[in-house]
Each structure stands twice: as structure tokens, then as C-alpha cells.
Amino acid sequence: MAKAVADGAKRVQGTEVEVNYHVPEEELAGYDAVLVGTSTYHHDMPGTIKNYFEEVAVKNVSLNGRVGAAFGSYGWSGEAPKLVLEILKNKFGMNVTEPPLLAKYAPDPATLEKSSDLGKRIAESLIR
Numbered sequence: 560m561a562k563a564v565a566d567g568a569k570r571v572q573g574t575e576v577e578v579n580y581h582v583p584e585e586e587l588a589g590y591d592a593v594l595v596g597t598s599t600y601h602h603d604m605p606g607t608i609k610n611y612f613e614e615v616a617v618k619n620v621s622l623n624g625r626v627g628a629a630f631g632s633y634g635w636s637g638e639a640p641k642l643v644l645e646i647l648k649n650k651f652g653m654n655v656t657e658p659p660l661l662a663k664y665a666p667d668p669a670t671l672e673k674s675s676d677l678g679k680r681i682a683e684s685l686i687r
């Protein structure tokens with residue numbers, strides 16, 4: 560899904576995209592948009608992602624007004640991307656795209672297309 564999101568964003572001329580597993584917290588403020596991919600485990604986001612946001616907050620990294628989105632695969636309840644969006648919006652003051660994009664287990668071609676569209680829409684909104 561992350562690759563499809565990135566490919567969609569790259570279709571918009573002038574957009575620079577990175578796909579990373581981990582960005583040093585301090586460097587997050589250097590991005591116009593942050594799109595977080597997360598699967599759901601035990602009705603929650605993985606601890607690594609939760610801890611990462613804690614570090615972003617502890618280090619006072621300002622994301623206020625930046626663009627945020629969340630996506631991810633799930634099995635039966637799929638809470639994590641929604642929880643991530645709440646944190647991006649309410650804790651960090653980001654402008655988020657709702658609802659989050661979900662894929663049941665592996666993304667099918669239609670979901671990959673929606674992922675690509677998400678990236679493209681966000682890139683277009685930033686270029687304007």
C-alpha cells in the first residue's frame with residue numbers, strides 16, 4: 560500500500576516522495592505531508608508506532624498544519640489507522656484526510672488503486 564501511495568504521489572510533477580520504515584523524529588518536521596501505514600494488532604497500533612509518536616511529542620517536533628493520512632491492512636476490526644489519524648489530528652494539529660484507507664489482509668487491485676489515488680490527491684493539494 561505504501562508503494563502504491565508513493566507511486567500515486569510521484570505522478571504529480573514536482574513532488575518528492577520517500578517511503579521509510581522509520582524517520583528520525585526530529586526530521587519529520589521537514590516534510591509537508593506524513594502518511595502513516597499501520598496494521599492492527601490487538602485492536603491497537605503496533606507498540607513501535609505508539610512509542611514513535613511518544614518520542615515525537617517528547618522531542619517537541621512541530622507538525623502543526625502539516626498534512627497527514629493513515630492506511631493499513633487489518634483482519635477483522637482495523638482500528639489502528641483511525642487511531643493514528645486521531646493522534647495526528649488531535650495531538651499534533653495536522654490536517655488529516657479522513658477516513659483512513661483500509662485493506663482486509665492483503666490489498667486487492669482496487670485498494671491499491673485507492674492507495675495510489677490517496678497519494679496523488681495529497682500531492683496535488685500540496686502543489687497547488
Ligand SMILES: Cc1cc2nc3c(=O)[nH]c(=O)nc-3n(C[C@H](O)[C@H](O)[C@H](O)COP(=O)(O)O)c2cc1C
Pocket residue numbers: 598599600601602603632633634635636637638663664665
Ligand atoms: C497477534 C495478532 C493480532 C491481531 N489483532 C487484530 C485485531 O485486533 N484487529 C484486526 O483487525 N486485525 C488483527 N490482526 C490481523 C492483522 O492486522 C492482519 O493480519 C494484517 O494484515 C497484518 O499486517 P502486517 O503483516 O503488515 O503487519 C491480528 C493479527 C495477529 C497476528
